[in-house]
Amino acid sequence: MAKVSIDGGSLIVEMEGLDKLWALKSRLTFPLGHVRGATADPGIIKERKGFRSPGAHIPGLITAGSYRVHGERIFWDVRDAGKAVVIELADEQYARLVVQVSDPRATVALIESAVTAN
Template sequence: MNTVTIVDGRLVVEPHGLDKLWSFTRRLDIPLSEVKGATVDTGVRREPRGIRAPGLSIPGKYAGTFHRDGEKVFWNVGDPVRNIVIELDGTGRFDRLVLTVDDPTRTENAVNSALST
Protein backbone atom coordinates (compact mmCIF):
# COMPACT_ATOMS: atom_id res chain seq x y z
CA MET A 1 0.00 0.00 0.00
CA ASN A 2 1.09 3.55 -0.72
CA THR A 3 0.11 7.08 0.20
CA VAL A 4 0.17 9.51 -2.72
CA THR A 5 0.06 13.25 -2.02
CA ILE A 6 0.69 16.48 -3.87
CA VAL A 7 2.90 18.86 -1.87
CA ASP A 8 4.36 22.15 -3.15
CA GLY A 9 4.23 21.16 -6.82
CA ARG A 10 5.59 17.68 -6.21
CA LEU A 11 4.10 14.19 -6.32
CA VAL A 12 5.07 12.34 -3.14
CA VAL A 13 4.68 8.55 -2.90
CA GLU A 14 5.28 6.87 0.45
CA PRO A 15 5.15 3.08 0.70
CA HIS A 16 3.75 1.72 3.99
CA GLY A 17 5.33 -0.76 6.40
CA LEU A 18 7.39 -3.58 4.92
CA ASP A 19 6.76 -2.24 1.42
CA LYS A 20 9.56 0.23 2.14
CA LEU A 21 11.92 -2.69 2.68
CA TRP A 22 10.68 -4.84 -0.21
CA SER A 23 10.71 -1.98 -2.72
CA PHE A 24 14.00 -0.51 -1.46
CA THR A 25 12.17 2.84 -1.38
CA ARG A 26 11.22 5.01 1.56
CA ARG A 27 9.75 7.81 -0.51
CA LEU A 28 9.52 9.02 -4.09
CA ASP A 29 9.48 12.77 -4.61
CA ILE A 30 8.74 13.72 -8.23
CA PRO A 31 8.19 17.21 -9.68
CA LEU A 32 4.68 17.59 -11.13
CA SER A 33 6.32 18.81 -14.33
CA GLU A 34 7.40 15.18 -14.93
CA VAL A 35 3.91 13.73 -14.34
CA LYS A 36 1.77 13.15 -17.45
CA GLY A 37 -1.33 11.73 -15.75
CA ALA A 38 -2.87 9.03 -13.58
CA THR A 39 -5.31 6.23 -14.39
CA VAL A 40 -7.10 3.65 -12.29
CA ASP A 41 -6.13 0.24 -13.70
CA THR A 42 -7.68 -2.83 -12.08
CA GLY A 43 -5.94 -5.23 -14.49
CA VAL A 44 -2.40 -3.90 -14.29
CA ARG A 45 -1.23 -6.80 -12.09
CA ARG A 46 -1.60 -9.12 -15.09
CA GLU A 47 0.79 -6.97 -17.14
CA PRO A 48 4.32 -8.34 -17.67
CA ARG A 49 6.71 -6.55 -15.35
CA GLY A 50 10.09 -7.40 -16.82
CA ILE A 51 13.35 -7.82 -14.95
CA ARG A 52 13.30 -6.94 -11.26
CA ALA A 53 16.29 -5.02 -10.01
CA PRO A 54 16.06 -4.43 -7.05
CA GLY A 55 12.83 -5.51 -5.41
CA LEU A 56 10.41 -8.31 -4.64
CA SER A 57 8.41 -10.45 -7.03
CA ILE A 58 6.19 -13.17 -5.60
CA PRO A 59 2.70 -14.13 -6.77
CA GLY A 60 0.36 -11.35 -5.69
CA LYS A 61 3.07 -8.93 -4.50
CA TYR A 62 5.40 -6.86 -6.66
CA ALA A 63 7.57 -4.15 -5.14
CA GLY A 64 10.58 -2.33 -6.49
CA THR A 65 12.12 -1.34 -9.79
CA PHE A 66 11.34 -3.36 -12.90
CA HIS A 67 12.94 -2.96 -16.35
CA ARG A 68 11.02 -3.90 -19.51
CA ASP A 69 11.35 -2.80 -23.14
CA GLY A 70 13.59 0.12 -22.22
CA GLU A 71 11.22 1.38 -19.52
CA LYS A 72 12.04 1.69 -15.85
CA VAL A 73 8.89 1.21 -13.76
CA PHE A 74 8.38 1.42 -10.01
CA TRP A 75 5.88 -1.22 -8.83
CA ASN A 76 4.36 -1.49 -5.38
CA VAL A 77 1.17 -3.52 -5.72
CA GLY A 78 -0.38 -6.16 -3.53
CA ASP A 79 -4.12 -5.78 -4.10
CA PRO A 80 -5.99 -7.27 -7.06
CA VAL A 81 -8.05 -4.15 -7.85
CA ARG A 82 -7.03 -0.98 -5.93
CA ASN A 83 -4.27 -0.02 -8.34
CA ILE A 84 -3.31 3.15 -10.15
CA VAL A 85 -0.79 3.85 -12.90
CA ILE A 86 0.95 7.22 -12.93
CA GLU A 87 2.60 8.02 -16.26
CA LEU A 88 5.79 10.08 -16.13
CA ASP A 89 7.65 11.81 -18.94
CA GLY A 90 10.75 9.63 -18.54
CA THR A 91 13.15 12.48 -17.76
CA GLY A 92 13.49 11.43 -14.12
CA ARG A 93 14.20 8.17 -12.38
CA PHE A 94 11.12 6.28 -13.66
CA ASP A 95 8.84 6.12 -16.70
CA ARG A 96 5.78 4.92 -14.76
CA LEU A 97 4.60 4.19 -11.23
CA VAL A 98 2.25 1.26 -10.59
CA LEU A 99 0.80 1.53 -7.09
CA THR A 100 -1.82 0.07 -4.77
CA VAL A 101 -3.63 2.89 -2.96
CA ASP A 102 -6.56 3.09 -0.53
CA ASP A 103 -8.87 4.95 -2.92
CA PRO A 104 -7.72 4.72 -6.55
CA THR A 105 -10.41 7.04 -7.94
CA ARG A 106 -9.69 9.76 -5.40
CA THR A 107 -5.94 9.46 -6.03
CA GLU A 108 -6.43 9.57 -9.81
CA ASN A 109 -8.59 12.70 -9.48
CA ALA A 110 -6.14 14.40 -7.11
CA VAL A 111 -3.16 13.82 -9.40
CA ASN A 112 -4.98 14.83 -12.59
CA SER A 113 -6.51 17.91 -10.91
CA ALA A 114 -3.08 19.05 -9.73
CA LEU A 115 -1.83 18.80 -13.31
CA SER A 116 -4.62 21.00 -14.66
CA THR A 117 -3.96 23.91 -12.28
Protein backbone atom coordinates in the same frame (compact mmCIF):
# COMPACT_ATOMS: atom_id res chain seq x y z
CA MET B 1 0.43 0.34 0.14
CA ALA B 2 1.47 3.82 -0.87
CA LYS B 3 0.27 7.23 0.23
CA VAL B 4 0.17 9.77 -2.61
CA SER B 5 0.12 13.50 -1.90
CA ILE B 6 0.82 16.84 -3.54
CA ASP B 7 3.09 19.32 -1.79
CA GLY B 8 3.64 22.59 -3.56
CA GLY B 9 4.85 21.68 -7.02
CA SER B 10 5.72 18.07 -6.22
CA LEU B 11 4.06 14.67 -6.32
CA ILE B 12 5.08 12.61 -3.30
CA VAL B 13 4.65 8.84 -3.05
CA GLU B 14 5.40 7.35 0.36
CA MET B 15 5.47 3.60 0.91
CA GLU B 16 3.94 2.45 4.17
CA GLY B 17 4.71 -0.43 6.52
CA LEU B 18 6.58 -3.42 5.13
CA ASP B 19 6.20 -2.06 1.60
CA LYS B 20 9.28 0.06 2.35
CA LEU B 21 11.26 -3.14 2.78
CA TRP B 22 9.82 -4.98 -0.24
CA ALA B 23 10.11 -2.01 -2.60
CA LEU B 24 13.47 -0.90 -1.19
CA LYS B 25 12.18 2.67 -1.21
CA SER B 26 10.37 4.71 1.39
CA ARG B 27 9.62 7.87 -0.59
CA LEU B 28 9.64 9.08 -4.18
CA THR B 29 9.26 12.75 -5.16
CA PHE B 30 8.68 14.16 -8.66
CA PRO B 31 8.02 17.68 -9.97
CA LEU B 32 4.40 18.02 -11.13
CA GLY B 33 5.72 19.20 -14.49
CA HIS B 34 7.05 15.66 -15.05
CA VAL B 35 3.74 13.96 -14.19
CA ARG B 36 1.71 13.20 -17.33
CA GLY B 37 -1.34 11.76 -15.58
CA ALA B 38 -2.79 8.86 -13.63
CA THR B 39 -5.33 6.09 -14.09
CA ALA B 40 -6.85 3.41 -11.89
CA ASP B 41 -5.95 0.12 -13.60
CA PRO B 42 -6.58 -3.17 -11.79
CA GLY B 43 -5.64 -5.09 -14.97
CA ILE B 44 -2.07 -3.77 -14.92
CA ILE B 45 -1.04 -6.62 -12.63
CA LYS B 46 -1.33 -9.02 -15.60
CA GLU B 47 1.18 -6.97 -17.59
CA ARG B 48 4.69 -8.34 -18.07
CA LYS B 49 6.91 -7.06 -15.27
CA GLY B 50 10.29 -7.48 -16.95
CA PHE B 51 13.53 -7.81 -15.04
CA ARG B 52 13.52 -7.00 -11.34
CA SER B 53 16.32 -4.69 -10.30
CA PRO B 54 15.96 -4.72 -7.20
CA GLY B 55 12.67 -5.65 -5.57
CA ALA B 56 10.32 -8.47 -4.63
CA HIS B 57 7.89 -10.54 -6.69
CA ILE B 58 5.76 -13.36 -5.36
CA PRO B 59 3.07 -14.07 -7.99
CA GLY B 60 -0.39 -13.40 -6.62
CA LEU B 61 0.98 -11.80 -3.44
CA ILE B 62 3.27 -8.86 -4.11
CA THR B 63 5.10 -6.98 -6.81
CA ALA B 64 7.40 -4.30 -5.43
CA GLY B 65 10.56 -2.46 -6.46
CA SER B 66 12.16 -1.42 -9.73
CA TYR B 67 11.62 -3.39 -12.92
CA ARG B 68 12.87 -2.95 -16.48
CA VAL B 69 10.73 -3.85 -19.47
CA HIS B 70 11.10 -2.72 -23.11
CA GLY B 71 13.85 -0.30 -22.11
CA GLU B 72 11.70 1.45 -19.52
CA ARG B 73 12.12 1.47 -15.77
CA ILE B 74 8.89 0.99 -13.84
CA PHE B 75 8.38 1.22 -10.09
CA TRP B 76 5.88 -1.22 -8.56
CA ASP B 77 4.31 -1.46 -5.10
CA VAL B 78 1.16 -3.60 -5.43
CA ARG B 79 -0.39 -6.38 -3.37
CA ASP B 80 -4.08 -5.80 -4.24
CA ALA B 81 -4.52 -5.23 -7.98
CA GLY B 82 -8.00 -3.81 -7.40
CA LYS B 83 -6.38 -0.77 -5.79
CA ALA B 84 -3.64 -0.19 -8.37
CA VAL B 85 -3.01 3.27 -9.79
CA VAL B 86 -0.65 3.90 -12.70
CA ILE B 87 1.15 7.25 -12.71
CA GLU B 88 2.78 8.21 -16.02
CA LEU B 89 5.99 10.26 -15.83
CA ALA B 90 8.20 12.10 -18.33
CA ASP B 91 11.91 12.91 -18.08
CA GLU B 92 12.37 10.88 -14.89
CA GLN B 93 14.25 7.74 -13.84
CA TYR B 94 10.91 5.88 -13.95
CA ALA B 95 8.54 5.94 -16.93
CA ARG B 96 5.67 4.79 -14.70
CA LEU B 97 4.78 4.15 -11.10
CA VAL B 98 2.32 1.35 -10.36
CA VAL B 99 1.23 1.66 -6.75
CA GLN B 100 -1.52 0.36 -4.52
CA VAL B 101 -3.47 3.09 -2.74
CA SER B 102 -6.39 3.01 -0.33
CA ASP B 103 -8.74 4.94 -2.67
CA PRO B 104 -7.77 4.73 -6.37
CA ARG B 105 -10.50 7.12 -7.59
CA ALA B 106 -9.57 9.84 -5.10
CA THR B 107 -5.85 9.40 -5.85
CA VAL B 108 -6.39 9.70 -9.61
CA ALA B 109 -8.59 12.79 -9.10
CA LEU B 110 -5.94 14.38 -6.86
CA ILE B 111 -3.16 13.81 -9.39
CA GLU B 112 -5.22 14.84 -12.42
CA SER B 113 -6.38 18.09 -10.79
CA ALA B 114 -2.81 18.93 -9.72
CA VAL B 115 -1.44 18.23 -13.19
CA THR B 116 -4.17 20.31 -14.83
CA ALA B 117 -3.59 23.21 -12.43
CA ASN B 118 0.16 23.09 -13.03
